[in-house]
Amino acid sequence: MPKVFSVIVPYATYLRVYEPLAAFPEPERGHWARYARRPGRPSYQDELRRALTGLASTPTAPVPARESDDAFVLENDGVVCVCPWRTRLRGWQALGELAEDFPLPVLDVLLPPAVRHRATQDYERWLADNPDARPWIRTSTWQVPINWFVLFSDDEREYVKGSEDEATVLRYRTPMVQARRRVARGLRALREAVDESPLIDGLVDVGRWLEEFHPRSLVELDYGGLVHALPAGTLEDDHSAADVAEGIAALRRGDGEGAGAAYGRLVERWRAVRDLRSAN
Numbered sequence: 001m002p003k004v005f006s007v008i009v010p011y012a013t014y015l016r017v018y019e020p021l022a023a024f025p026e027p028e029r030g031h032w033a034r035y036a037r038r039p040g041r042p043s044y045q046d047e048l049r050r051a052l053t054g055l056a057s058t059p060t061a062p063v064p065a066r067e068s069d070d071a072f073v074l075e076n077d078g079v080v081c082v083c084p085w086r087t088r089l090r091g092w093q094a095l096g097e098l099a100e101d102f103p104l105p106v107l108d109v110l111l112p113p114a115v116r117h118r119a120t121q122d123y124e125r126w127l128a129d130n131p132d133a134r135p136w137i138r139t140s141t142w143q144v145p146i147n148w149f150v151l152f153s154d155d156e157r158e159y160v161k162g163s164e165d166e167a168t169v170l171r172y173r174t175p176m177v178q179a180r181r182r183v184a185r186g187l188r189a190l191r192e193a194v195d196e197s198p199l200i201d202g203l204v205d206v207g208r209w210l211e212e213f214h215p216r217s218l219v220e221l222d223y224g225g226l227v228h229a230l231p232a233g234t235l236e237d238d239h240s241a242a243d244v245a246e247g248i249a250a251l252r253r254g255d256g257e258g259a260g261a262a263y264g265r266l267v268e269r270w271r272a273v274r275d276l277r278s279a280n
Helices: 028-036 044-056 087-100 104-110 113-129 176-193 198-210 224-228 240-253 256-279
Strands: 012-020 071-076 079-084 137-141 157-160 169-175 218-222
Touching: 012 071, 012 224, 028 071, 028 079, 044 224, 087 113, 087 137, 169 176, 176 198, 176 218, 176 240, 240 256
Parallel strands: none
Antiparallel strands: 012 079, 012 137, 012 218, 071 079, 157 169, 169 218
């Protein structure tokens, strides 16, 4: 196995927002401006390893004691954009979702009730002083939620096959205005075709989240460590955003058969990942 894979932490995918420096008030703006000039900034794998280290510690620390001052950085048309990690906030929010992923007896073993209760109290106190807080990053394990693909088009897809020294990358990036426009169009088509759907609920949620950010932001979908869970050869042929766009376009035309075919391709592509998740 190539050495780069031996240090990869699977199997999380990410939806990130990168905001321009102008979106941040001082002194935070100054901090990110200085941070963006730093060499050797940490990667998403570094972020995930730090979180896992806390979970494996004794006593268990599911949420960091202090908020991270790290971020992901990219430059878009000469404008520096940053995506703060906000690891502590995301840790609190993830704790609230654990009951959906694990039966209570399993959850009690992983994170004792006293630990969860203390973290919940800390979050409630913190939230009282920071009522408008929101994360710049959403995370999903063992899948890419279908509603995330709605935000992107196939020509925004970037695939780089890994090597001995470089990890494989599959991601999409799009301007915020495009992401919001696609959410609106997708919701309109879905609501005209069906009365209720988990896809509609998820898309509404993502749309509300996007509205919290600067209109000149960038939105990124990153397959992250999940690329190492997908069967060999699958990534090259993975055009899930194109399938979702085709399905929505078919709904808009009233072509139920075409929409069903596009959805069927998605289901077939992601079945192997779901099977692997069940095996683990």
